[in-house]
Amino acid sequence: MARHTELFQVHRRLPSDLTDDDARPVGDVSGLRGLSLYEKKCHLVNREIDRQGMGRYQWYIWVLCGFGYFLDLLWAQAFGLVLSPLQQEMGFGDGQSGRISTSFSAGLTAGAMFWGLMSDIVGRRWAFNLTCLITSAFGLCLGFSNSYTTLLVITAFVGFGVGGNVPVDSAILLEFIPQ
Structure with a gap:
């Protein structure tokens, strides 16, 4: 019983301990009139x-999302560096190398749109992992990839994953990092 009381006293704050930012208790909703219940909950969670x-x-979240951003930018940079050797190895011209960049960009766009919405449905953790x-993969x-067409399709799927990671990283970071 003494341990329970001791823990309670550690977490209890006296009014004299409060600063201007903490002047209102966490559950206080004064000043939030006119907001929907969801907006009030978001405000209270952000305040805490x-x-x-x-x-x-x-x-931990900062480092994890930082690695996510690093990998996203690394993939974009890698395609720029690999295009010339790919042209030589697979024997295609400049017009076809532009299609590879377009395929990656189309995947980025589709992934950002899809995973931006899907992360609200399946959750940020699942979206990030997927x-x-x-x-x-x-x-x-x-x-x-052994043909130009296979290269285009797989590049689009890589872009789909990378494009999905960008908004999910941003959402995770903004939700858990204080202002």
């Missing part, structure tokens, strides 16, 4: 995250 600051979990899986398959 801001009050807590950057903890271990927030730094976009990484799609990008990784089709990235490996890209190394085994």
Whole structure:
């Protein structure tokens, strides 16, 4: 019983301990009149995250999403670097190398639109993991492509995964990092 009381006292804050930012209790909804219930909940959750600051979990999210952004940009850079050797190896011209970039960009666009909405349905964690899986799986398959058409299709799927990772990374980061 003494341990329970001790834990309660650690988490209890006295009015003299409050700062101007914390002047209202977390559950206080005054000043939120006119907002929908969802907007009130979002405001209260954001206020609590801001009050807590950057903890271990927030730094973990920061690093995880940072690696996500790094990989997204790395794929875009890789296609620029690989186009010339691909032209020489597969024997296609400049017009066809432009189609590879277009295929990747089309996949980016489709992935961003699809996963931006899908992450609201299946959840951010699943969307993040699935976009990484799609990008990784089709990235490996890209190394085994033996024709120009196969290369275009697989490049579009890589772009679909990368394009989906961009909005999901942003959403995860914005939800869990304080202002």
